[in-house]
Amino acid sequence: MINSPPRTKKSFRLSGTLATLGARYYPARGLRMSTSFQVSRERAVALHRNGHVDQAISAYLELLKQQPDSADLLGLLGVAKEHGGAPEEAERLLRLSLQDRTTVPLAYRNLNNLLGLLIESGRQEEAKSAAEAYSPDVWPPGRVPDTVEHDIIVSLVSALKDVGLADLALAIGLPHLSTMGKDVEFAMSIADLLHAAGRDDDAFAVLDRDFGPGEELPNLHAVRAALAYKRNDLAACRQSSHRFAVSMPILLSESTSSQQFVLAVFNRSPELVTDFREPHNHHYSSNFPSQLVKAFADRFRFMSVLADSPTAVDALRGMPRPALALNNVVNAEQLMVEDTLQRVSAFEDSLGVKVINHPKLAVQATRQKNSDRFADIPGIVFPKVYRYHSDKDQRLALIEEIESRCGYPVIIRTVFQQMGVGTQLVGDRQSLREALDKLEGFQFYAITYLPTCQSDGKFRSLRAAFINKQPLIIRADYSDHWNVRARRNPQRQDFYRKNPHLLDKANRIVLDPEYELGSNLYDKIKIVAEIMPLEIFGVDFDLAEDGNLIIFETNATMNLLSTSPKELEYPPQIEKKLRQILEKFLISQIAR
Missing domain, CATH: 1.25.40.10 (Tetratricopeptide repeat domain)
Incomplete structure (x- = not known):
């Protein structure tokens, strides 16, 4: 609607x-x-x-x-x-x-x-x-x-x-x-x-x-963009999406007496507005900062700023001054495009307040850099990541290089997309050729596949939240598929209804991970906390039977608060603890 x-x-x-x-x-x-x-x-x-x-x-x-x-x-x-x-x-x-x-x-x-x-x-x-x-x-x-x-x-x-x-x-x-x-x-x-x-x-x-x-009226441009997208008119969609960002570069939440201060969230303008939602949803992506806005609406007054909008600087002059800022322009690949890093950093620094996950920190956390960062650390395994450009004139040479470096199966994923979008597991040369044909003209990652199947034939993935170097395991999930998704996915919900014992097992891990997985688990996770440059981020991983920590994904945009339906919820006491840690950290950063 x-x-x-x-x-x-x-x-x-x-x-x-x-x-x-x-x-x-x-x-x-x-x-x-x-x-x-x-x-x-x-x-x-x-x-x-x-x-x-x-x-x-x-x-x-x-x-x-x-x-x-x-x-x-x-x-x-x-x-x-x-x-x-x-x-x-x-x-x-x-x-x-x-x-x-x-x-x-x-x-x-x-x-x-x-x-x-x-x-x-x-x-x-x-x-x-x-x-x-x-x-x-x-x-x-x-x-x-x-x-x-x-x-x-x-x-x-x-x-x-x-x-x-x-x-x-x-x-x-x-x-x-x-x-x-x-x-x-x-x-x-x-x-x-x-x-x-x-x-x-x-x-x-x-x-x-x-x-x-x-x-x-900003919503007029958003609706025009969404309708153009439905008609497959991407040029008109892009133009109206830009006009939306120009007409509404800042979105300030309602003020309440319980809010402690204004917290600015620097977001990236939507390149393509593709659906009919409230302006709030076009400012915030479906990631952690959008969760933060909903979870702490009574504690902080949030002000979304589209950092790349040409009208953002002027619009800020009429807004209340924030006491703290959170950078959500954290896709390192996008920050490295042309002068984006310099422009966004200068704009965010102009507020004169502490910026959590500053762009200059976020740009250091590409998949490729993370792969290199963890390459020689005992007990931690990070898949090898190679970045390529799909070119049909070099197709055979590219395929042979990927085969030599990664073997089969190999994970192929797009550079800029998140949340598993644009990710596929390729098992042979013909499938790899077809995948690269679809990516013609685009950059992509080839990632070595690390088999993590459990003894019962299921796959497992854990998620840890890191707040100011403090780790907390917040999720554990099982699946029949190698790409383990969160419980909000309808297929995942059906899986747990058929396998309630795995739901119970996963929640026991979240409640007491060291008892379920070993007392040295947090020792390994703390190494990740010390090495990563970000202040708030998440890591998806698993613990192999040989005791190695296998890292699947690490970034600052993944959802840290639960998105699951109530009947499949993660242990609520862990969610409560995470919120307490987050609030304490945000308040502590004001004086800096």
Whole structure:
């Protein structure tokens, strides 16, 4: 679903607010209206608008004596009754007013107010039934909505979306798109309906115009980018993604009384916005810093800064000064592209505060450098890592070199992707050739495969979090597959439901790793802590039967807090301990 921004007014009931009660009079078809009646009606509406609800009700009742079936007066009286604290009578009157559904736009107004009353009281299903039962006639051809009618249409479309009547909302809203001027929020609402109906080309067309001041809305660019991606228009997606980063270089969380200080998180701008999520999710990747923001929202006020956005420097001037910063631009491969390291480092240093996992530290933690770093340490095995560029003209020579250095099977993975994306295990020359063909023109890693299968035929992976050189084992998992994934993966969940004894075994390791795996386990892990240059990072590893520590992965972006469903959760006391260590460390860094 497209996340449209909230309107400045309520998303429904706009025509029931006091400011809009003075909408034009809508006489039923064929009914003549006297001047004195119109004056009396306007006086009644003025009383209502000025808060004299009881007097307005009396005035409406007097007018109804002259026109007892007036849908206009019944609707106004219904709203007044609700304002006067009689919702049941208000509902009865609004339903009665909708016996006339041919007088449009009046029927739009009355239906909108009825749906608003029902939705606000939590009666979604009744609202849906009412919308289906009282669906109004089509809008009069050639009639351009005035300001109040504009709000009624917007509100009604929103209410129909709220109750799950997308088709009806689209049928009512789409014909008015051309008359809504530069109302970007309404256009995004219609685009949302079209997207939900599988009409992405039409949704893209709705937003493919100049909205004037609305062009400053960051979510407009994010939605345009996502729609372009769905249409496989990567150029348009990249352009709109860039405009999103330019229009929202900083995202400051809400302030609460329990927060101790502002903590800046330097993030990388999304190259391609590919889905319809809140701006928060386009600022933060699905990695550890995004977990930190959610877990400690009550302790720290987080400020995401897109470090590579051209407008970030100016935007910072109007923001509260952070007491501490966490660098999340930690992909060492990306930092080494052109002058990225110099630019990002200079920008982050300009804040004049301590930066955890500074870019100059992160750039030292490439897979290749880590492989060299652990190459000659007794008791620790790190796979050999070789970096290549896939070139079809050198394909055979490249294959032969990989075979000579790594043998089979060999792990082939992309340079820039994380979380196992772009990783495959290749078992023979033909498979290697096919893998390199897919990577034509790109850099990639060839990594020696270290067999770690347990005696029962299962694979195991442990994860340790490192906070200021202090290690803590936070995960243990088993799998039928060599690439052991976390428990949030549906296939992993199914595996544990079939193998509950392995779930129990894994959790016992997390609770007491030295008892389960040997008393010298932490001695080896502490060596990793001392050698790695980062202050907060994670390591995936296993302990071989010969006692060697086999390292699979180490970086600053992996999730350290649990992402598992409750029934497959890791021991909660370990998660609690990790949070305590994290909070203590963050607070300790302020004075530095």
